[in-house]
Amino acid sequence: MSNATPSAPFAGVADEQRLRSILYRGAASAFLFALPIIVFLLIWETTVRLGWINATILPSPSNIARRAWVLLDPADPAKSILLTHIVVSLWRALSSFALACVLAIPMGLFLGLNRTAYLIASPLLSLLLPLPAVAWAPIFLVIFGQGDITIIAVCFLGAFFPILYSTIQGVRAIGRHSLWVVRSMGASRFDIFRRVLLPGALPALISGLKLGMAHSWRTLVAAEMLAALTHGLGFMIFAARSYMDVSTMFVGIVCLALIGLLIERGVFGSLEALTIHRWHGNGKVGSHR
Amino acid sequence: MSVETAKILPLRDGAGTKPKIVAKNVQKYFGNVLAMEDISCTINEREFVAIIGPSGCGKSTFLYLIAGFEKASQGELLINNELVVGPGPDRGVVFQEFVLFPWLTVLRNATLGLDIKGVPRQEAEERARKWLRLTGLSGFENAYPSSLSGGMKQRVAIARALSYDPEVLLLDEPFGALDVQTKNYMIQDLQNLWVEANRTIVMITHSVSEAVQLADRVLILSSRPSRIIADVAIKLPHPRDLRDPQVRRYEDEVTALLSAEVDKAMKRERQTFAGRS
Numbered sequence: 001m002s003n004a005t006p007s008a009p010f011a012g013v014a015d016e017q018r019l020r021s022i023l024y025r026g027a028a029s030a031f032l033f034a035l036p037i038i039v040f041l042l043i044w045e046t047t048v049r050l051g052w053i054n055a056t057i058l059p060s061p062s063n064i065a066r067r068a069w070v071l072l073d074p075a076d077p078a079k080s081i082l083l084t085h086i087v088v089s090l091w092r093a094l095s096s097f098a099l100a101c102v103l104a105i106p107m108g109l110f111l112g113l114n115r116t117a118y119l120i121a122s123p124l125l126s127l128l129l130p131l132p133a134v135a136w137a138p139i140f141l142v143i144f145g146q147g148d149i150t151i152i153a154v155c156f157l158g159a160f161f162p163i164l165y166s167t168i169q170g171v172r173a174i175g176r177h178s179l180w181v182v183r184s185m186g187a188s189r190f191d192i193f194r195r196v197l198l199p200g201a202l203p204a205l206i207s208g209l210k211l212g213m214a215h216s217w218r219t220l221v222a223a224e225m226l227a228a229l230t231h232g233l234g235f236m237i238f239a240a241r242s243y244m245d246v247s248t249m250f251v252g253i254v255c256l257a258l259i260g261l262l263i264e265r266g267v268f269g270s271l272e273a274l275t276i277h278r279w280h281g282n283g284k285v286g287s288h289r
Numbered sequence: 290m291s292v293e294t295a296k297i298l299p300l301r302d303g304a305g306t307k308p309k310i311v312a313k314n315v316q317k318y319f320g321n322v323l324a325m326e327d328i329s330c331t332i333n334e335r336e337f338v339a340i341i342g343p344s345g346c347g348k349s350t351f352l353y354l355i356a357g358f359e360k361a362s363q364g365e366l367l368i369n370n371e372l373v374v375g376p377g378p379d380r381g382v383v384f385q386e387f388v389l390f391p392w393l394t395v396l397r398n399a400t401l402g403l404d405i406k407g408v409p410r411q412e413a414e415e416r417a418r419k420w421l422r423l424t425g426l427s428g429f430e431n432a433y434p435s436s437l438s439g440g441m442k443q444r445v446a447i448a449r450a451l452s453y454d455p456e457v458l459l460l461d462e463p464f465g466a467l468d469v470q471t472k473n474y475m476i477q478d479l480q481n482l483w484v485e486a487n488r489t490i491v492m493i494t495h496s497v498s499e500a501v502q503l504a505d506r507v508l509i510l511s512s513r514p515s516r517i518i519a520d521v522a523i524k525l526p527h528p529r530d531l532r533d534p535q536v537r538r539y540e541d542e543v544t545a546l547l548s549a550e551v552d553k554a555m556k557r558e559r560q561t562f563a564g565r566s
């Protein structure tokens with residue numbers, strides 16, 4: 001329970017204090033997160049400026065930032081080259097991720113529930129799961145040629161297997177007693193699905209989605225280098241090679257890292273905060289098992 | 290304990306005489322392991338029956354058979370004179386391991402049976418709150434199970450089973466995991482709840498004092514493969530005090546029967562062990 005339960009007139013003060021302490025803690029943790037990165041960038045900048053490293057191979061952070069500013073073209077966002085690349089890449093990654101979810105989750109639920117199907121599919125999955133999705137890229141190139149379809153298909157495979165695997169594991173980890181509880185209450189099949197299977201598998205499912213998105217994002221770069229015709233961050237990095245434009249390559253790399261971080265922390269972080277962390281308090285995931 | 294349950298309890302004038310649960314020569318195999326040899330018994334309406342026996346003798350299995358989760362290999366089980374074919378909302382089960390849903394609050398766990406039945410949310414909450422109050426869980430309605438102690442989880446499980454008002458309550462070692470203090474409170478609570486709920490209760494336990502304190506009848510099971518080796522009627526009014534010499538006498542009687550069985554089982558095990566080596 002809360003340690004301070006002040007009488008009514010002081011409640012506002014306590015709230016303000018709490019808010020301030022939350023803000024303070026947030027700022028502190030952001031600073032602690034950024035500090036090593038800032039130090040690293042400073043060292044990098046200095047070594048390049050001192051001429052210890054060839055700037056045409058490793059441009060300084062300030063140089064990269066300047067290049068990013070030019071590519072971003074903030075004066076006219078509609079025509080921004082960098083934004084176009086980012087939007088195209090995001091669209092490809094997200095649509096392949098969504099497609100993977102739509103197919104992998106129902107399939108995972110089915111395989112998790114049906115023992116025979118699981119026994120048949122399990123050896124195949126064990127073979128396919130550790131396979132890097134990019135390995136399929138040449139095959140899709142042969143079938144579909146260069147373009148969005150090939151890129152999305154490869155990213156889809158990157159996301160599909162982690163999501164499928166996690167869903168299966170999540171469902172299989174649900175004890176039969178949990179199912180018995182709702183069946184003894186007269187639950188229909190849909191009730192069982194909605195009230196036990198889905199929420200019960202959710203913690204595993206979320207980590208599968210996280211992994212799937214990460215795989216999709218990683219696969220994207222390689223797929224775009226191989227198969228993109230005009231746009232995408234992977235394409236941008238690879239195309240810059242022809243002009244020896246190392247700064248642009250680094251801009252692409254930084255964008256990939258930042259967007260990856262934002263998806264992981266922003267999207268899946270809040271998804272977890274809304275579900276698992278709330279159920280288990282302070283992130284003590286799995287304390288009930 | 291809450292004020293509501295602390296009222297003076299009426300003397301129960303014995304259970305009804307209408308058979309509620311009937312087991313006829315029930316036998317249960319797991320693969321080729323015989324878990325239950327031959328169980329026959331009749332449990333009457335509004336009776337409180339305790340089942341006691343050595344661990345691993347098939348007590349939980351018997352409860353799951355009544356609940357309809359498992360199927361008997363031989364013989365038949367009847368509820369209200371009808372063959373048990375599967376689980377149903379007429380029988381509420383409280384598992385030894387609580388089996389609460391971590392993604393639901395205490396209140397939503399307790400309303401689950403009513404939600405599934407399609408009872409309007411407000412009515413469901415009202416009924417669940419009543420049982421949460423009677424089990425001493427007021428103020429924890431919005432907590433998640435992970436923040437509760439073992440005793441509280443157990444009480445949520447009991448409130449959940451009582452909220453949807455099953456005719457038969459099946460309890461699997463409901464106090465097994467509790468510390469002595471909590472357990473004593475819960476035994477008191479269950480006595481009162483039983484009067485309040487006016488239901489048929491089958492409780493599994495491995496504690497003789499629990500059985501003697503609560504039940505109208507105590508069925509003693511043999512070690513595996515199990516049979517009923519004794520059926521002891523406890524003809525004493527409620528609430529019972531364990532220090533009461535009459536209660537003590539029943540306790541001694543059941544203990545004697547049970548330890549004779551455990552002795553026999555141990556001897557048999559040692560013999561087979563000696564024979565093997």
Ligand SMILES: Nc1ncnc2c1ncn2[C@@H]1O[C@H](COP(=O)(O)OP(=O)(O)O)[C@@H](O)[C@H]1O
Pocket residue numbers: 319320324342343344345346347348349350351513
């Ligand atoms: N699903 C099962 N499969 C195989 N054996 C089981 C199963 N359930 C119970 N058993 C066996 O049946 C016997 C009785 O188990 P149980 O009913 O849990 O005993 P109790 O509740 O009296 O301790 C035990 O020997 C146990 O190993």
Ligand SMILES: [Mg+2]
Pocket residue numbers: 348349350385461
């Ligand atoms: Mg048991």
